[in-house]
Amino acid sequence: MATKIVSFWGKGGTGKTTIAAATAVGLEEAGYKVFVFSSDPTPTLCLALGVGNCVDRLTRVGRIEALELSEETVLRLWRERFGDEVYEVISAFLPVGREIIDYVAGAPGISDQFLMYYVYEVWRRGDYDYIVWDTPAAGGGLRMLRIEYELYQHMTEAAKLYLRVKGVLEKLRRKTTTRTPDKLIEEWKELAKAILDMLASNNHLLHITTTADLLGLAVTRKLYSEFNMHNIRVRRVIANMVLERGQSCLASIEELAREQQTVLEELEKQFGEIMCSVPLLEWRPRGRQALLKLWELLEKNGCVVF
Ligand SMILES: Nc1ncnc2c1ncn2[C@@H]1O[C@H](COP(=O)(O)OP(=O)(O)O)[C@@H](O)[C@H]1O
Ligand SMILES: [Mg+2]
Incomplete structure (x- = not known):
């Protein structure tokens, strides 16, 4: 063939x-x-x-x-x-x-x-x-x-x-x-x-x-x-990576959260003071209002240097 x-x-x-x-x-x-x-x-x-x-x-x-x-x-x-x-x-x-x-x-x-x-x-x-x-x-x-x-x-x-x-x-x-x-x-x-x-x-x-x-x-x-x-x-x-309703959705997020914990520790260890995090949002980060909300979060967590 x-x-x-x-x-x-x-x-x-x-x-x-x-x-x-x-x-x-x-x-x-x-x-x-x-x-x-x-x-x-x-x-x-x-x-x-x-x-x-x-x-x-x-x-x-x-x-x-x-x-x-x-x-x-x-x-x-x-x-x-x-x-x-x-x-x-x-x-x-x-x-x-x-x-x-x-x-x-x-x-x-x-x-x-x-x-x-x-x-x-x-x-x-x-x-x-x-x-x-x-x-x-x-x-x-x-x-x-x-x-x-x-x-x-x-x-x-x-x-x-x-x-x-x-x-x-x-x-x-x-x-x-x-x-x-x-x-x-x-x-x-x-x-x-x-x-x-x-x-x-x-x-x-x-x-x-x-x-x-x-x-x-x-x-x-x-x-x-x-x-x-x-x-x-x-x-x-x-x-x-489609989220399905119900149990499987929760389970997959929990699994992801476990991997994230390990990785976050690694990031923290290696990048210490220059590292920050942004949560997975419960709203879609698009449009001016939503972006302003995200900006507040970014500022609060010290994620953007300006
Ligand atoms: N269906 C899936 N469910 C959960 N995690 C996934 C799935 N598909 C990919 N991933 C994860 O998403 C991340 C991005 O996938 P990757 O294959 O590296 O994307 P790309 O090569 O397109 O940049 C990786 O951490 C991968 O393990
Ligand atoms: Mg790739």
Whole structure:
């Protein structure tokens, strides 16, 4: 079977990582070969899986292979894969040295784009039945998606531009390589197209997670319309952490309260004087009146320095 990608997108704190971890475990249990990957810059995937951290280390959790990639590693991998090509293309147009590679590596969006490429490469190799993908929180996720489209468009423009000046540039070229810039630009374009096709393919099972509150709803709508625009089918919208009436609601709050006690002590220990707390409110903190009420509370508890 072709490798499937089960991805989770959504606002921070809506359960992407937790549900991705659960999905990985469930699919492993069902006998599938699973790679679970977090491209969140502040990943907690392996924490959720109960193995601490697996930043930059492919880690086995049972038969699951798990990986979180740090920004530095992403940029290093990008350099290894694309550095020479970037140099070849740019130096065909401009008199630049290899430091141009570092300059481009620092450009916004490079690491986002590489994460897409990384998933694409794993997908293409086909070593796994499932890639479970814990994406960056909403903003980062959308940026990652947009960069891929922009790249595709830029490459189309770059190819046109190159064709227009090709004759002149080829006379000026100082070194001869087997790969010509127009060939590389064409390859990059095809790669961007392949990544977009992967996202829009039937093997990509995209999930949006949300909390059942108005801010979560707004982010979900935004994400949904963006995916729609790019012909990427959303398979599920998961409303997570829904409070149910009656006993189960109380029990879950009590359980949460127990975890909170432990964590509060840790926060107190480590952050002492700069730490404060705000209770879970019995009213929704929205609108001027409610926000003023919250402000009073924030001031009383010394939570905002101004
Ligand atoms: N259904 C749930 N019930 C209780 N706690 C949950 C549930 N889903 C997630 N959590 C908890 O909520 C917090 C945020 O979840 P997380 O998976 O880290 O979200 P995200 O990856 O979207 O930022 C974590 O502490 C997680 O353990
Ligand atoms: Mg997360």
